[in-house]
Amino acid sequence: MPKLNTLRNGQKSVITDISENDLSLKLLDMGCMPGEEIIMIGQAPLGDPIMFQLGGYLLSLRKEEAENIQVEIVN
Amino acid sequence: MNAASSKSKKQLRKIALVGNPNSGKSTLFNLLTGLNQKVGNFPGVTVEKKTGKCQLDNEEIEIIDLPGTYSLHPKSIDEEVTLSVVCDPANKYYPDITIIVADASNLKRNLLLCTQVIDLKRPCILALNMMDLVRENKIEINTALLSQELGIPIIAMNARNNEGIKELKNLLKENIAAPNKCFFDVATLNINFLQELKGLIKVENNYLAHLIFLHHHAIPSIEHNNEITERIKLVSKNEKIDKGRLQAQETIIRYKNINSIIQTCVVDERKIKADKLTQKLDAILTHKVWGFASFLALLFLIFQFIFSFSAYPMEWIEQGFALLSDAVKNHFPKGAVNDLVTEGIISGLGGIFVFIPQIAFLFAFIAILEDTGYMARVSFILDRIMRKFGLNGRSVIPLISGAACAVPAVMSTRTISNWKERIITILVIPLISCSARLPVYTLIIALVIPQKKLWGLINYQGLVLFSLYLIGFSAAIFSAYIFKMILKSKERSYFIMEMPVYRAPRWGTVVLTMIEKIKVFLFDVGKVIISISIVLWVLSSYAPGNRFEKIEKKYENSDNAENIIASEKLEASYAGIFGKAIEPVIKPLGFDWKIGIALITSFAAREVFVGTMATIYSVGTDDESSLRQKMQQDKNQNGEKIYTLATGVSLLLFYVFAMQCMSTIAVVYRESGHWKWPLIQFLYMGALAYFSSLIAYQLLA
Numbered sequence: 001m002p003k004l005n006t007l008r009n010g011q012k013s014v015i016t017d018i019s020e021n022d023l024s025l026k027l028l029d030m031g032c033m034p035g036e037e038i039i040m041i042g043q044a045p046l047g048d049p050i051m052f053q054l055g056g057y058l059l060s061l062r063k064e065e066a067e068n069i070q071v072e073i074v075n
Numbered sequence: 076m077n078a079a080s081s082k083s084k085k086q087l088r089k090i091a092l093v094g095n096p097n098s099g100k101s102t103l104f105n106l107l108t109g110l111n112q113k114v115g116n117f118p119g120v121t122v123e124k125k126t127g128k129c130q131l132d133n134e135e136i137e138i139i140d141l142p143g144t145y146s147l148h149p150k151s152i153d154e155e156v157t158l159s160v161v162c163d164p165a166n167k168y169y170p171d172i173t174i175i176v177a178d179a180s181n182l183k184r185n186l187l188l189c190t191q192v193i194d195l196k197r198p199c200i201l202a203l204n205m206m207d208l209v210r211e212n213k214i215e216i217n218t219a220l221l222s223q224e225l226g227i228p229i230i231a232m233n234a235r236n237n238e239g240i241k242e243l244k245n246l247l248k249e250n251i252a253a254p255n256k257c258f259f260d261v262a263t264l265n266i267n268f269l270q271e272l273k274g275l276i277k278v279e280n281n282y283l284a285h286l287i288f289l290h291h292h293a294i295p296s297i298e299h300n301n302e303i304t305e306r307i308k309l310v311s312k313n314e315k316i317d318k319g320r321l322q323a324q325e326t327i328i329r330y331k332n333i334n335s336i337i338q339t340c341v342v343d344e345r346k347i348k349a350d351k352l353t354q355k356l357d358a359i360l361t362h363k364v365w366g367f368a369s370f371l372a373l374l375f376l377i378f379q380f381i382f383s384f385s386a387y388p389m390e391w392i393e394q395g396f397a398l399l400s401d402a403v404k405n406h407f408p409k410g411a412v413n414d415l416v417t418e419g420i421i422s423g424l425g426g427i428f429v430f431i432p433q434i435a436f437l438f439a440f441i442a443i444l445e446d447t448g449y450m451a452r453v454s455f456i457l458d459r460i461m462r463k464f465g466l467n468g469r470s471v472i473p474l475i476s477g478a479a480c481a482v483p484a485v486m487s488t489r490t491i492s493n494w495k496e497r498i499i500t501i502l503v504i505p506l507i508s509c510s511a512r513l514p515v516y517t518l519i520i521a522l523v524i525p526q527k528k529l530w531g532l533i534n535y536q537g538l539v540l541f542s543l544y545l546i547g548f549s550a551a552i553f554s555a556y557i558f559k560m561i562l563k564s565k566e567r568s569y570f571i572m573e574m575p576v577y578r579a580p581r582w583g584t585v586v587l588t589m590i591e592k593i594k595v596f597l598f599d600v601g602k603v604i605i606s607i608s609i610v611l612w613v614l615s616s617y618a619p620g621n622r623f624e625k626i627e628k629k630y631e632n633s634d635n636a637e638n639i640i641a642s643e644k645l646e647a648s649y650a651g652i653f654g655k656a657i658e659p660v661i662k663p664l665g666f667d668w669k670i671g672i673a674l675i676t677s678f679a680a681r682e683v684f685v686g687t688m689a690t691i692y693s694v695g696t697d698d699e700s701s702l703r704q705k706m707q708q709d710k711n712q713n714g715e716k717i718y719t720l721a722t723g724v725s726l727l728l729f730y731v732f733a734m735q736c737m738s739t740i741a742v743v744y745r746e747s748g749h750w751k752w753p754l755i756q757f758l759y760m761g762a763l764a765y766f767s768s769l770i771a772y773q774l775l776a
Contacts (some may be wrong), residue, residue: 025319026571028326029146031184041349042357045366046459049468049570051357053349056181058574060455065569 002073005050005066007040013071014038023065031055038071087128087137089168090247093157093192094176095185096143097448097575099204101125102234103176104140105587107244112591124156126168131248139168145184147191147286148322152489155293161195162286165296172251173199174243179216179231180208182341186225186333187326190258193227194282198251201229202243207236208350208576215342224336226256235581258332259325261285268310275303289318350576353448357574360449366456377440378541383534385432389517392432396425415612422689422702423608427601430514430682435589437479437510442588448575450475458570464552465559467491468570470500474551477507478544479592481739485746495564501746502558502756503551505739508544508731511682515730516543518685521703523723539727547731550763607676607683611690614650615672622647645669645691664729664765665722665772667711677735684730721775725768733764 007013015036018024027033032054039053049062061069094100104112108127125140141160142153149155160168175192177185182203192199201222209216222229228246232239261269261281266288273284276297291297291307298304310316359365400421407413444450450472458468466474469491477484484504491497508516520536527535617623626643645651646668653675654668661671673687685702692705709717734740734757743753 020319022319022567023569023571025148025322025326026150026569028323029148029150029187030571030573031187031330033327033330041354042361044361044456044459045363048459049455051361051455051574055183057178057184058349058353058576060451060570060572060574062458062570065571 001070003067004038004040004052004061004069004071005063007071007073009040009042012037012039012074014074015069016072017070019068019070021068023068027069030059032059032069037074038069087135088171089137089139090129091160091168091170091173092138092140092176093161093173093188094143095145095178095181095188095573097573098143098176098178098185099234100140100143100176102581102584103174103202103204103232103240104138105584106234106237106240107138110587110590129244131244134248136247139170144188146188146322146326148325149290149293151492155290158286158290159294161192161197162283163294163296171198172247173197174202175199176202176204178205178208179203180205180212180214182216183330183333183337186336187329189225190329190333191282193225193254193256194258194280196253196255196280196282198253199227200243200246200251201225201227202234202239203229203231204234206231206238207233212343212345212350214345217340221336221340224256224340226254235578259328263328264321264324266314266316268314272303272307275306289321353576356577357452360452361456366452370453370456374544375541377437378544379534379537381433381436381440381540383537385436388432389429392429393425396421396428400425411616414616415609419609419612419690420605423605423686424601425689427597427605427682427686429685430510430517431593431597433513433517434479434510435593437513438592439585439589441476441479442585443580444475446578446580446584448577451572451574454570454572455574462568464555465496465499465562466503466552466555467493467496467500467568469572470496473500473504474507474548477504477509480509480511481505481507481736482742485739485742488746493564493566493568495559495562495566496568498747498752499555499558499562501743502752503555505734505736505756505760506547506551506554506732508547509681509736511680511736512730514682514685515677516540516727518688518703518706519718519723519727522707522718523720543727543731546728550732554759554763608686608690611650611672611676611687614653615645615648615691618644618648619652650691663772664768665719665725665776667717669709669717670722670726674729674735677730677733678737680737681730681735719776721772724775725772728771729764729768731764732760732767734760 001016002013004013004015015032015034015038017034018027018032032038036054038059041051041053041058043050047063049060050066052059052061052066092100092104104125104127107129111129112125112127127138127140129136129138139160141157144154144157146154147158147161149158160166161170161173163169173192173195175189177189179185189201203216203218203221216231218229218231228251230239230243230246232243234240259282261284264285266285269281269284269288272288273279273281276284276287278284278287287294287297288307288311291304311318360369400417403421404413404417407416444453453475454468454471457471461468461470470488473484473487473491476487481504484507485501488497488500488504491500517540520539524536524539529535529538623644626640626647630640646655650672651668654671657671657675658666658668661674666674669688669691672691673684676683676687688706689702692702692709706718707716711717740753740757743756744750747753
C-alpha cells in the first residue's frame with residue numbers, strides 16, 4: 001500500500017488506513033478517515049508540508065504526518 | 076438551572092456561537108453585535124473572550140463568540156473553553172440558545188460538531204453560512220429536509236453580505252424547542268458508570284454526562300469537586316477506559332450518520348471540488364520561488380505604506396496638540412496646575428494620540444491578511460524553515476501578531492500544541508518589534524535619518540524602519556535556534572491545518588478590528604502612559620532641598636537665561652538625579668541622563684519613552700515647537716548635538732532587543748506557569764540589547 005506522502009501533484013487516492021497515534025484523533029475530527037477521497041494539490045516551497053484536497057476543503061499535513069496514512073491510488 | 080430562571084428578569088438571554096475554524100463565526104458575531112462588543116479573557120485562562128449585546132425589537136440579548144473547534148472533544152486549551160461553556164450549566168455563559176455556525180460549502184465536516192451540540196438536547200440553531208460559495212459551486216442543499224433530518228431550525232446565510240441576518244434575528248425572538256434527535260447513542264459504549272455519574276453531577280443528558288466523564292478536567296465546576304473527580308479517575312482506571320478509542324468510535328458513527336444525511340439533502344456534482352480562484356492564487360503564493368518573493372514583497376510594501384501614509388495624519392495630530400497646549404497655557408491662570416495640565420497631561424496625551432494612525436494601519440493590514448486567508452499560507456510556506464529553528468508553522472501568526480503587540484501574540488501561541496515549540500515561540504515573540512516600539516522608532520528615525528529617497532523612489536526612513544523589523548525578526552529566529560539546542564522534549568510536533576479558501580477582505584471586519592485595537596491602545600496603554608507622564612512631571616518639576624532656589628539666584632541678574640535655568644533645574648530635579656545615577660552604565664552606549672530617565676520609565680512600557688521625552692523637553696520652555704525639533708536642537712556640555720547618528724542607531728538597537736514591557740512579563744508568566752521563563756527572557760534580551768548598542772555606538776561614534 002502506498003503512503004499519502006508518496007502521491008504526486010494532482011494524484012487522487014482513497015484513504016485505506018491510518019496508523020493509530022495521538023494524531024489520528026485530530027485527523028478523524030477533521031474528516032480524514034478511511035474511505036475518504038484525498039487529492040494531493042501541491043507542496044510548500046521547500047517540499048514540506050503538503051496540501052491536500054479532502055472532501056470540500058484544503059488540508060495541510062507535514063510529510064511525516066502523511067506517512068501515517070495509507071492510501072489506494074485511484075486513476 | 077432553576078437558580079438562573081428565578082433570578083431577576085433583567086438577566087439577558089445568552090446566545091453562544093460555536094463552529095469550526097474558518098466557518099465565518101467571527102463575521103456573524105460582528106454582524107450581530109457591531110461596535111457593541113467587549114474583548115476580554117475567560118477567567119483563569121488567557122483565551123480571548125468576545126461578548127457583545129444585540130438588540131432584538133424590545134429585547135436585548137447577550138452574544139458570546141466561543142473559540143473555533145472541529146469537535147466537542149477538546150485537543151487544545153482553546154477548545155476546552157468551548158466545552159466548558161456549552162457543557163456546564165454552572166458556567167456564567169451557559170447559553171440559552173446555541174448557534175452552530177457551519178461552512179455550507181464544506182457541510183460534512185461541519186456537521187460533526189453540529190450533531191454533537193444537538194445531542195446535548197438544548198435549544199440550538201444551525202446557521203448555514205457561506206451560501207454564496209455553495210451557489211457558485213452549483214451545490215444544492217435542501218435546507219428544509221436538512222432541518223427535518225437534524226431536528227433543528229436552519230438559517231441559510233452569507234454573513235459576508237448580511238444575507239440571512241434578519242431571518243436569524245427573527246428566529247431568535249421566537250421560542251426555540253430543544254431538539255430530540257440523537258446522532259450517537261452513548262449507551263452503545265456500555266459504560267455502566269454513566270448512570271451513577273448522572274446522579275452525582277445531577278445531569279439528565281447521557282451525552283453531556285459522557286463528555287464530562289471524558290473531559291472533567293476542562294470543566295471548572297466539576298474539577299473543583301474533589302469527590303466527583305476522584306470517583307471519575309478511579310473508575311477510568313479500574314475499567315481501563317481508553318478515551319482515545321471511545322472518541323474514535325463516536326466520531327466514526329457520527330460521520331456514518333452524517334453521510335446518510337448528506338446523501339439525502341445535498342446534491343454536489345462537482346468533479347473537482349477545489350475552489351478555482353484559490354487554486355490559481357496558491358499556484359503563485361505557495362510557489363517555490365514566487366511564494367517567498369511575494370511574502371517578502373508584501374511585508375516590505377506594508378512597512379513602506381505604514382511609514383509614508385501615516386506621516387500626514389501624525390503631523391496634524393502633533394500640531395493640534397501643540398495648539399491646544401498653547402491655548403490652555405495662555406487662557407488659564409499661570410501656576411502649578413496650569414503647568415501640570417499643559418506640560419504633564421496634554422503633552423502626554425499628544426504622545427499617545429500621535430501613534431493612532433500607525434497602529435490603525437498595522438492592525439488593518441494584519442486583519443486583511445487574516446481575513447483573506449493568506450495568513451494560513453504564510454504558516455504553510457514557512458513551516459519547514461520554522462521547524463529547523465525549533466518553531467512551528469503555527470508560530471508564524473503569533474510572531475507576525477507580535478508586530479502589533481506581544482501580549483495577544485503570546486496568548487495566541489495556545490494553538491501550538493507542542494510544549495517545546497510553544498515555549499520557544501513565547502520566548503522569542505518580544506524580539507519582534509511591536510507597535511509600542513513604533514513610536515520610539517519613528518521619533519528617533521526622524522531625528523537621525525534624513526528624509527530623502529533612494530533612487531528617488533524608496534524612502535530612507537521607511538527602509539531603516541523595515542531593517543529594524545528585519546533585525547528583530549532575525550534575532551528571534553536565531554534565539555529560537557539556541558533555545559532549540561538547550562531545551563529538551565520528547566513530545567511530537569505536528570502541523571495539521573485547514574487552509575481556508577481565498578476571499579476578498581471584508582472592510583467592516585477590518586474597520587472593527589482597527590477600532591478595537593485603537594480603543595485598547597488608548598484606554599489600556601494610555602492609562603499607563605498618562606500616569607507615568609504625571610509622575611514624571613512631578614519628578615522633573617521638584618528637587619530635594621533648595622536646589623531650584625539656588626539656580627534661580629545664580630541667574631538672578633542675567634537676561635535671557637530662561638533656557639539655561641530650565642535645563643539646570645531639570646538636571647537638579649529628582650528625575651535628573653535618577654538619570655544621572657545610571658549614566659555611568661549607559662554612557663558607553665552613547666546615552667545621556669535624559670535618555671536614562673526614559674529608559675527607566677520605558678520598563679513600564681516602551682512607548683512611554685516618547686511621553687517621557689515630551690515631558691522632559693517641554694518642562695520650562697515656552698516655545699511650542701514639536702518634540703522632534705526640541706530634541707534635534709539639544710546639545711551636550713561641549714556644544715555637540717546629542718542625537719547623532721551613532722546615538723540614534725545605538726538607541727534604536729537597544730529598543731529592538733530589550734525586554735521593556737511589564738504586561739508582556741506578566742502574560743509570559745501566566746502562559747508558561749513559571750517565573751523562570753519571563754526571567755530568562757528578560758536577561759537574554761537585556762544582554763542582547765546592551766551589547767549590540769555598545770558595539771554599534773563604539774563603531775559609529
